[in-house]
Amino acid sequence: MLAFDDPLPRRPRRVAVAGVSGAGKTTLAARIAEVTGAPHTEIDALFHGAGWTERPEFLDDVGRLVAGESWVTEWQYATARPLLTARADILVWLDLPYWSCVFPRVVRRTLRRRLRREELWNGNIEPALHTFFTDPEHIVRVSIGTRHKYDERIPRLARDDTAPAVIRLRSQNEVDQWVDGPLRASARLS
Template sequence: MDRIAIIGCGGSGKSTVARQLAQILDAPLIHLDTLYYDKQWNPVPKDELAAQQEKLITGERWIIEGNYAGTLPIRLAAADTVIFLDLPARTCLWGIAERRWRYHGGQHPTDGVYDRITWSFVRYILGYRHTMRPRVRHLLQEHGAKVRLITVTSRRHTNRFIDRIKRETNR
């Protein structure tokens, strides 16, 4: 696992898993939220986001966490491993509630996440498995034929996966 893309619904734990893996594997970590948004939390132009990712994927090793299905094919073309956090909506909603409690809102300095809970974000989470998951699966089939796909479906499954990686790397 040298080039890892971590994807999943908001609140699924992408940033947490990415930080843990980056520490265990001693790999550079990129949070797509830090690329997608400017300092005023406005989205950057899509071509700029794509260009930034095109540069990042040339690295020998990396962990890139974030969704952005429009640029997922860029990451899939270079990744050797994709970790898909396919957790239930209630777990993801709990995840954003925990994040709000922990960080008290605002932009997180370490991962670029802007802790903003809106009704549209809640609707996105509630509908993710019906709308985005099929799109992500299609993109994985179309562009990710050579990647090792690891799908986790619960927090417990995620923790067991991280523990296994720790054991395998003796960390």
């Protein structure tokens, strides 16, 4: 497993970004796309249909995405992870402190989206705030319940010789240093 300051051996063309809800996967994926020139596809946009239902075309769309020469996306959805892993050059793991960093982010983001009634994917908006208490699938509750989801999964993946290289970023400072350091340096490689 690589650290934030380890050089990348070559320019990554296919990048998956892992982390729990609220860790900043989409934000980092957009930054990676900007640096590498690879297109960013938000995987939530492929997954969510109207009424927060899974789109029937989801896995076909992911298959088309990963068949591309270059891409950046988020490493989520159990059915999509094997497809993403099989084609990714690197997997960037946002393993940020949960209670001091990730939890405040997911709460702020959810509140902002709900209060502004921001349209997300295919007409969906965040549900009413009281659903935090009534809906076990509320994004903040999911984030809390899955905060240890990758603690064993990604280190196990990193030990697999057939898996992409894994870069573990443990703070926002490490994220920024990795983007501005090893990622930018690798973007100059052929």
